[in-house]
Amino acid sequence: MPRYAAVDIGSNSIRLLAAEVVSGMPRKTLASSRQVTRIGEGVFRTGRVSQSAIDLSCNVLAQMAADYKAAGVVGIRALGTSALRDAINQEEFLERASQALQAPIEVISGQEEARLIHLGVQSMWPHPEQRVLMIDIGGGSAELILSEKGRMTQAFSKQLGALRLTEAFLRNDPPSPLDLHRLEEYIEERIVDAVRRFGKAPYDRAIATSATAAAVICAVNNVPRAKRDSADRLKSSAPQVAKFYREISTRNLAARRKIPGIGPKRAEIIVPGVAMLLLALREFRLPKLYYSSAGMRDGIIADLAARGVGRELSELDAEQRRLMATMARRYAVSLPHARKVAALGHILFDSLQSLHALPPAYGKAIEAAAYLHDAGHYISDTRHHRHSYYLVENSDMPGFTERERHLIANLCRYHRKSAPNTAHSQFQGLDPEGRRAIALLTPLLRLADSLDRSNEQRVESLECETRAAEVIVRIRSAADVDLEQWAAETVGDLFREVYGRRLVIAKARQ
Secondary structure, three states: OOEEEEEEEOOOEEEEEEEEOOOOOOOEEEEEEEEEOOHHHHHHHHOOOOHHHHHHHHHHHHHHHHHHHHOOOOEEEEEEOHHHHHOOOHHHHHHHHHHHHOOOEEEOOHHHHHHHHHHHHHHHOOOOOOEEEEEEEOOOOEEEEEEEOOEEEEEEEEOOOHHHHHHHHOOOOOOOHHHHHHHHHHHHHHHHHHHHHHOOOOOOEEEEEOHHHHHHHHHHOOOOHHHHHHHOOOEEEHHHHHHHHHHHOOOOHHHHOOOOOOOOOHHHHHHHHHHHHHHHHHHOOOOEEEEOOOOHHHHHHHHHHHOOOOHHHHOOOHHHHHHHHHHHHHOOOOHHHHHHHHHHHHHHHHHOHHHHOOOOOHHHHHHHHHHHOOHHHHOOOOOHHHHHHHHHHOOOOOOOOHHHHHHHHHHHHOOOOOOOOOOOHHHHOOOHHHHHHHHHHHHHHHHHHHOOOOOOOOOOEEEEEEOOOEEEEEEEOOOOOHHHHHHHHOOHHHHHHHHOOEEEEEEOOO
C-alpha cells in the first residue's frame, strides 16, 4: 500500500505525518507528531535561526526520521516555510536538518504553502461546489485562500503569523491598549488587498486551520486540549470569537494558560492569532468560522499520492519491461493483449491494496506474469498454463531474482484452471510469504486476463470500490464489453474464496 510521510518545518513547530493512502478508502494515519521548536523566534529578532533552535530541531527531526522509517513509507516531502524563507543562515539549517531527517528539505514559497493547505483541507473535507474562504495562521505567516468549486482560485501569504506578530507588537503582559491598537491596525492594513481581490460574493463557508484555530474553537466550545481531535469541523460564531479575544487580551500569560483548550506554549502567542482570526471575520463579513484539523501535512500526503510517488516500486523498470516484451515475442504472445492485462492487473493491485496488504514489489510480479501467462501456447494449446510455468521457470531472466522468477512462473501456472494448492510441488516449494502472495494475486491476474477476453483491448480503464461484503469493479469503455463482463464474473467464486467478498462486475456510466 502506498505510504507517505510529510514534514512541516514551521516557524513555531515541526510536524510529522505518515499515512497510508489507498484509492477509495479513508486515509490511515501511521504516525503523527508535533514539537514546538520556535525557529522563528530568533529569525524575527535577529534574522537568524539560533543555534539552540537548530540543535533542538535536529533532535526532533532525527526522531521523526526513525518514526517515518518504521512506517515503511515510499515517499517523503519535508518543507520549510516562513521563518526559513527569511533566515540568513538558511543553508546552515538545511544542511544539518536534512542530515538529521535523512531526507532533503526544501524551503517553499507562500503560494506553494497555500496550495498545499488548500489541497489538504479539500482532501479531508471536500467542498466540490462551494465558495470557501480558508485561513491558516502559522507561526510566521498567514495564508488567505479563496476556493471555488474545489479549486484554489486566489491566495495571499502574509507575514501575519502568531509568533511573528507577538515578537513585533506585544511588549507588555497582558498586552497594553497601545500594543493591541498597533497590532490590529497592522493586520487590517495587510489583509485589505485580499478582501478587495476576493470580491464581494458571499462565502458558503469559512474554514480556519492550524493550532491557533484549534485553540480558539476548543476554548469557545469547551473542548479540553487533550480532546482537540474532536474539534474537527466544529464552529464558532463571530461574536463568540470577539468575546474570546476581549477575554484573553486582558489576561496575563499565567491566566491565559488556565483557559481550557489552550496549551502552555500556545498561550504565549495566542493573542495575535485570535486577533488575526477576528479581523478576518470582520473584514470578510463572515458570520461564523469552522475549524479543520487538516493542513499542509495533509496536502503533502495528498500531493504525493496524486503524483504516484513510489509507484515505480510496484512497476517493472524499463529493462525488465523490455525483457518481458522480448520473451513474449519469442513465444508468439500477443503483445497488445499482454500489455493490456498488465495495465489492468496493476490497477487491480493498486486499488485493492487495502485487501491484499502486499508490499509494492509484488506489483512487479503480476505485471511480468501478465506478459508471459500465455507463453505456453508456444508448446501446446492444451494445458498451456502448465507449459507457461515450465518456460518461465527454466528461462534466464536477468534483472529478476531467482525468487521473483519462481513467483512469476507460479502466477503463470495459476492464471487458469485450478487454484494454488499445497499439493502442487512447485507451489509448496515457495516460502510462506510467497505462497500467500500467489494466493492473493491469482484472482487479480485471472480478472485482468478476463477483462481482455476478446483480445481487442475494449476495456479502457477500471474503477474499484471496496465495501464490507463486496468489491465492485466498474468497467469504463465505449465499446461492447459484454464478453469481458461475463468472463470477469467467472472469477467470482475464487475471488470470494480468497478475499471473503462478493465480486461485482459492472459497466461504469459514461
